[in-house]
Amino acid sequence: MHILLLIAHGSRRxxxxxxxxxxARKLEAISSSRFDRVIPAFLELAEPSITAGIDICSExxxxxxTVVPYFLSAGRHVAEDIPENLRKAAKxxxxxxxxxxxxxxxxxxxxxxxxxxxxxxx
Amino acid sequence: MHILLLIAHGSRRxxxxxxxxxxARKLEAISSSRFDRVIPAFLELAEPSITAGIDICSExxxxxxTVVPYFLSAGRHVAEDIPENLRKAAKxxxxxxxxxxxxxxxxxxxxxxxxxxxxxxx
Numbered sequence: 001m002h003i004l005l006l007i008a009h010g011s012r013r014x015x016x017x018x019x020x021x022x023x024a025r026k027l028e029a030i031s032s033s034r035f036d037r038v039i040p041a042f043l044e045l046a047e048p049s050i051t052a053g054i055d056i057c058s059e060x061x062x063x064x065x066t067v068v069p070y071f072l073s074a075g076r077h078v079a080e081d082i083p084e085n086l087r088k089a090a091k092x093x094x095x096x097x098x099x100x101x102x103x104x105x106x107x108x109x110x111x112x113x114x115x116x117x118x119x120x121x122x
Numbered sequence: 123m124h125i126l127l128l129i130a131h132g133s134r135r136x137x138x139x140x141x142x143x144x145x146a147r148k149l150e151a152i153s154s155s156r157f158d159r160v161i162p163a164f165l166e167l168a169e170p171s172i173t174a175g176i177d178i179c180s181e182x183x184x185x186x187x188t189v190v191p192y193f194l195s196a197g198r199h200v201a202e203d204i205p206e207n208l209r210k211a212a213k214x215x216x217x218x219x220x221x222x223x224x225x226x227x228x229x230x231x232x233x234x235x236x237x238x239x240x241x242x243x244x
Contacts, residue, residue, distance in 0.1 A: 004240055006236065008194070011195065011197060013195075013197050013198070015195075015196075015197075016195035016196070016197050019194075019195045019196065019227065019228070020194075020195065023227070023232060023233055023236070026233040027233040027236050027237060029233075030233055030234065030237055031233075031237045031240070034237075034240070034241075035240070066240050068236055068239050068240055070194060070236070071194075072130070072141075072142075072192060072193075072194060073133065073135075073137075073138035073141045073142065074137070074138070074141065075133060075135050075137075075138050076135070101239055101240060102239065104235065104236060104239055105141065105145070106141070107235060107238065107239050109235055109238060110145060110235065111145055111148040111149040111151075111152055111153075112152065113226065113229060113231055113232065113235055114128065114145070114149050114190055114192070114226060115149060115152055115153045115156075116229070116231060117190050117223055117224065117226055117229050118126055118153070118156070118157070118188050118190055118223060119156075
């Protein structure tokens with residue numbers, strides 16, 4: 001069983017966290033050929049935390065987790081905090097394979113998406 | 123003359139601001155059919171500010187500016203701070219047409235990009 005864990009920063013503003021959960025829901029709808037579920041998690045300020053998110057994946061029966069960081073830049077959160085949290089979680093779940101992907105802001109297609117966004121709603 | 127202004131939050135970490143400038147450079151390279159230039163600007167913590175960015179566009183000869191907010195969620199920055207800064211700038215440049223687009227995190231194709239990101243580098 002393969003689960004995608006979408007990690008966002010988390011916000012004090014609950015509507016922002018809900019927006020991430022909605023993106024995760026849409027991502028789950030289009031990615032069912034590859035992932036059994038998509039679960040959102042948050043580095044801070046919102047639930048579930050990264051380690052709690054991994055627990056949820058494990059309890060759901062995951063053998064593989066692909067982690068996509070929903071961050072625009074490769075700051076300390078992406079370079080240090082997320083990997084550290086994943087290492088902690090991996091120790092708790094030694095059988096689980098965790099595959100960490102690059103942050104979304106570094107994706108080659110991001111400029112294309114921004115270009116598309118400049119056209120919308122005209 | 124039509125310029126795209128890519129507005130990011132801005133960071134104390136200069137490498138993050140450089141990452142935004144690099145995205146703007148790539149966006150300029152693929153969008154030349156529509157935009158004469160792409161200029162990055164920052165809400166805070168980095169230069170140019172939004173109003174300085176609009177000044178740069180105006181000095182470059184822009185008649186139209188399309189603004190794309192490089193933000194993942196529609197928080198106060200997107201809903202209030204960016205429009206307020208644009209209103210201030212518009213007052214200084216009454217001939218300029220400023221077209222504000224939705225934040226990138228709300229784009230319908232973002233889940234598709236996240237799905238793509240889950241595959242990369244395997």
